[in-house]
Amino acid sequence: MRDEEQIRRRVLEAADRLFYAYGIQAVGMDAVRAEAQVSLKRLYSAFGSKDALVAAFLRDRSRQWDAGLAAAAEQAGDDPRERLLAVYDFLGTWFEQDGFRGCAFINSFGELGGVSAEIAEAVREQKASFQDYVARLAAEAGAPPSLAPQLAILAEGAQSTAAISGDGAAAADARAAAESLIDAALAPAGAR
Known part of the structure; x- marks a missing residue:
C-alpha cells in the first residue's frame, strides 16, 4: 500500500472511531489529526475538507x-x-x-x-x-x-x-x- 493510501486509511479509521463515538459535530479535524497521528497538512491532503471526510466515513x-x-x-x-x-x-x-x-x-x-x-x-x-x-x-x-x-x-x-x-x-x-x-x-x- 502506498504511503498516501496508508495515511488516507489511518485518517479514515480515526474519523470512524471518533465520529461514531462522539458525533460528527463534536469532533474537529484537529482531533482526527491527533487520533490518526498525521499532520494537519497530510490530513487535508488526503481529505480536502471535513465534509469530504464525513462523506468518506x-x-x-x-x-x-x-x-x-x-x-x-x-x-x-x-x-x-x-x-x-x-x-x-x-x-x-x-x-x-x-x-x-x-x-x-x-x-x-x-x-x-x-x-x-x-x-x-x-x-x-x-x-x-x-x-x-x-x-x-x-x-x-x-x-x-x-x-x-x-x-x-x-x-x-x-x-x-x-x-x-x-x-x-x-x-x-x-x-x-x-x-x-x-x-x-x-x-x-x-x-x-
Missing part, C-alpha cells in the same frame, strides 16, 4: 455494513428464509459490541441531514441500498414485494431501540417479529 460504513450482512447471509446457508433472518442475527451480534451507539447513518442524518444535502443523500443511498438487499432476499424466498419494506423497518427500528435502550434484545425481538411476517407472507393463500 459514510461510504466506508456502508461498505462495512454490506460486508457484515453478506457474511451473515452466507453463514445462514442456502435456505432463503434463514438468509432473511440472518439480518437480525447480524444486528444481534453488532448490538452486543462494546461501543455500540446505533446506526451511524441515522446518527449522521440526525446531526446534519437537515443542513447538509451531501450527508442526507449519502444516508438515503445507504438506506435504499439496504432495502434493495432485503428485497432481493425476500424475492429469493418467494415472498411478495410488500414484505421487504416491512422487514427493513423492523431492522431500522431495532437499531434505534437498541441504541436508546442499551439493550441488544431488540435484535431478538425484531427477529421474532420478522419470523411471523415471513411465515405469514410465505403461507399458502388459503392458510392466510
